[in-house]
Amino acid sequence: MDLFISQTLNGLVYGALLFLLASGLSLIFGLMGVVNLAHGSFFMLGAFVGLSVAKATGSFWLAMLLAPLPVAAIALAMEVFFLRPLYKREKLDQVLLTFGFSFVFTDLVESFWGKDTFSISEPPSLEDSIEFLGGFFPSYRLAMLGFGLLAALILWLIIDRTRAGAMVRAGVDDSATAMGIGLNVPLLLTTTFTCGAALAGLAGVIAGPILGVYSGVDVEVLIPAFIVIVVGGMGSLKGAFVGSIVIGMADTFGKAYLPETAMFLTYVAMILILLARPGGLFGKV
Amino acid sequence: MTDASSFKPSRRSLIAGAGAAAALTFDAQLARVLAQGTGPIRIGVLNTFTKMAALFGETTMRGIEVYLEEHGGKIAGRPVEIIKEDDEFNPQVALQKLRKLVESDKVHVVLGPLGSHIATAMAGYMKQMGTPWIITGAGATALTKERIPNMYRATLTNWQVANPMGTWASANGVKESIVIASDFLAGHDVAEAFKETFEKGGGKVVKEIFSPVNTNDFSAYVSDIRATPAQAVYGFFTGSEAGRFVKQFQQFGLKGKMKLMGFQSMLDADTFPLQGAAAVGGLSTSIYCETLDTPENKHFVEMHAKKSKELPGIFTESGYTTMRIVDDAAQAVGGKIEDAAAFCIAIGKTNIMAPRGPVSFDPLTHQAIQNVYVREVVEQDGRLVNKVISVVPNVGDNPLNKV
Numbered sequence: 021m022d023l024f025i026s027q028t029l030n031g032l033v034y035g036a037l038l039f040l041l042a043s044g045l046s047l048i049f050g051l052m053g054v055v056n057l058a059h060g061s062f063f064m065l066g067a068f069v070g071l072s073v074a075k076a077t078g079s080f081w082l083a084m085l086l087a088p089l090p091v092a093a094i095a096l097a098m099e100v101f102f103l104r105p106l107y108k109r110e111k112l113d114q115v116l117l118t119f120g121f122s123f124v125f126t127d128l129v130e131s132f133w134g135k136d137t138f139s140i141s142e143p144p145s146l147e148d149s150i151e152f153l154g155g156f157f158p159s160y161r162l163a164m165l166g167f168g169l170l171a172a173l174i175l176w177l178i179i180d181r182t183r184a185g186a187m188v189r190a191g192v193d194d195s196a197t198a199m200g201i202g203l204n205v206p207l208l209l210t211t212t213f214t215c216g217a218a219l220a221g222l223a224g225v226i227a228g229p230i231l232g233v234y235s236g237v238d239v240e241v242l243i244p245a246f247i248v249i250v251v252g253g254m255g256s257l258k259g260a261f262v263g264s265i266v267i268g269m270a271d272t273f274g275k276a277y278l279p280e281t282a283m284f285l286t287y288v289a290m291i292l293i294l295l296a297r298p299g300g301l302f303g304k305v
Numbered sequence: 306m307t308d309a310s311s312f313k314p315s316r317r318s319l320i321a322g323a324g325a326a327a328a329l330t331f332d333a334q335l336a337r338v339l340a341q342g343t344g345p346i347r348i349g350v351l352n353t354f355t356k357m358a359a360l361f362g363e364t365t366m367r368g369i370e371v372y373l374e375e376h377g378g379k380i381a382g383r384p385v386e387i388i389k390e391d392d393e394f395n396p397q398v399a400l401q402k403l404r405k406l407v408e409s410d411k412v413h414v415v416l417g418p419l420g421s422h423i424a425t426a427m428a429g430y431m432k433q434m435g436t437p438w439i440i441t442g443a444g445a446t447a448l449t450k451e452r453i454p455n456m457y458r459a460t461l462t463n464w465q466v467a468n469p470m471g472t473w474a475s476a477n478g479v480k481e482s483i484v485i486a487s488d489f490l491a492g493h494d495v496a497e498a499f500k501e502t503f504e505k506g507g508g509k510v511v512k513e514i515f516s517p518v519n520t521n522d523f524s525a526y527v528s529d530i531r532a533t534p535a536q537a538v539y540g541f542f543t544g545s546e547a548g549r550f551v552k553q554f555q556q557f558g559l560k561g562k563m564k565l566m567g568f569q570s571m572l573d574a575d576t577f578p579l580q581g582a583a584a585v586g587g588l589s590t591s592i593y594c595e596t597l598d599t600p601e602n603k604h605f606v607e608m609h610a611k612k613s614k615e616l617p618g619i620f621t622e623s624g625y626t627t628m629r630i631v632d633d634a635a636q637a638v639g640g641k642i643e644d645a646a647a648f649c650i651a652i653g654k655t656n657i658m659a660p661r662g663p664v665s666f667d668p669l670t671h672q673a674i675q676n677v678y679v680r681e682v683v684e685q686d687g688r689l690v691n692k693v694i695s696v697v698p699n700v701g702d703n704p705l706n707k708v
Contacts (some may be wrong), residue, residue, distance in 0.1 A: 023532045030524035137545035156558030185331040231521045273527035
């Protein structure tokens with residue numbers, strides 16, 4: 021396989037993973053106007069719960085199915101009991117709260133699972149590599165890419181084509197007006213927050229075979245996810261999608277062709293896009 | 306995070322012991338020395354117990370504990386108090402904790418650290434204070450160039466381990482190789498040491514890749530490696546990075562196509578759970594191998610089995626052997642570890658058969674002289690282990706450190 025094609029695929033796979041994380045983060049930001057610094061923790065929690073389920077049952081698919089549930093439950097409790105009382109306060113207070121929660125989750129994970137690095141094995145049916153265009157590509161990674169695209173499609177259908185989606189969009193555009201015309205914005209918030217967390221938890225399981233499962237993975241995935249939503253425009257699903265691809269590509273091609281400056285390149289991409297469009301590619305300015 | 310371990314004597318037994326010693330002798334001078342020599346030996350362990358390198362701090366500590374339990378919590382007949390401090394892999398934190406250990410806990414010897422950047426930060430202070438110091442983890446080659454009189458390194462140097470792999474590879478049919486390493490001090494140190502002997506032996510490094518520390522996704526690099534004609538890859542990664550790299554090496558179909566070679570930390574007991582079958586057939590060099598067929602190692606593995614289901618890795622062995630060195634040196638000075646100068650000289654005279662093989666110190670640089678093993682990962686009784694395929698006996702310090 022041509023090196024360029026395989027690197028493009030690598031970039032898309034990384035982008036798909038980023039999208040699973042960034043979509044929830046972006047919608048939550050759009051609704052609450054608050055950056056959820058505990059979003060990476062949901063990813064990490066999902067990964068660890070998935071690890072335990074996979075170990076206990078031997079099934080990756082079951083881990084994928086079950087892991088998002090407790091994560092969603094935790095997120096629900098966090099939103100209802102801790103974040104909601106702070107909505108009337110300044111944004112900074114809410115951000116600090118989510119920041120505090122990220123420490124709590126890290127300590128929780130360390131006390132339950134320890135500080136070791138674990139790995140979830142991919143399902144046996146996806147263990148091999150697929151040979152095409154005269155080259156190899158791991159089938160699990162192709163499945164990840166497919167899954168990311170599927171998730172994007174489903175999210176787009178929900179947000180763009182359903183009544184619930186229209187309510188979310190209205191809330192993102194102007195939550196005060198939305199409330200004024202009778203939309204239950206707090207309920208909308210709780211739902212979005214919980215679903216976003218579940219999606220992050222799911223991403224944690226899916227990333228498990230590739231990134232590994234360890235305390236600290238939360239920060240490592242949260243930072244690129246932030247770059248994605250800044251590039252794509254905060255609160256925009258389309259922005260999260262395009263941003264994920266842009267950052268996934270910048271990172272992969274940077275690593276391949278300019279390995280020493282790879283980390284720097286994703287930031288260059290961000291700076292260039294922000295210079296041209298300060299609100300991000302699809303954001304409100 | 307201070308952990309005064311369970312090897313503390315009760316105050317009463319201490320006073321009783323000192324009293325008895327004083328009563329038995331009429332020589333006041335001797336009584337004073339004995340009283341001084343019967344309190345607990347305080348050992349400061351400064352290592353990384355949190356963050357990405359936590360695993361290594363904990364396995365080092367396990368080795369120390371195995372030794373103490375085997376010897377009833379005593380060294381040279383004196384009880385031992387371990388004072389454990391976490392450096393958080395951060396030189397600034399490390400220096401604060403080090404000051405506490407040396408100035409307020411008044412430890413008799415400092416064991417650690419893991420990170421070379423931390424050892425470098427410690428060097429000036431330790432030289433000034435003169436407290437005996439044995440390095441259990443930091444492998445930066447240049448550390449022993451400093452020649453700090455009270456510093457000994459009881460573990461590997463990057464040069465010591467990476468150099469023999471280059472020799473072995475060039476002598477065993479590898480013509481062209483790629484070097485990929487984590488982009489920090491140790492990675493560059495190791496890459497250079499491998500390249501030195503590999504190219505001297507007629508091999509050629511066709512590409513050098515330095516990936517950012519804590520890279521999650523190696524797909525771009527392994528795709529790149531695929532596109533070159535090299536027959537082998539030499540890698541330097543530790544912990545979770547080693548797990549991910551070796552796994553992705555297999556996922557991208559490189560296994561079987563190329564020889565996988567690496568630094569000891571890349572294919573070690575610590576990383577096997579992350580790598581699984583992807584590690585099988587991988588070659589690495591190390592100063593230790595868990596399946597070494599010597600009475601010393603068998604005994605150690607047996608002792609270790611009481612504390613852990615896993616086989617011991619290099620850091621556990623390092624903790625264990627370092628305690629043996631402290632014990633022997635303390636015995637050589639009659640238990641009077643307080644006499645730092647004499648104790649340091651005694652450490653320098655170490656000549657033991659450790660689980661890893663013979664260990665002594667270079668009189669000039671204070672680097673441990675030890676065997677280096679070329680190892681291959683095999684599956685044995687349902688688990689992955691390293692097997693020795695070649696031994697390079699008594700490898701010392703980098704000659705450049707001696708000029």
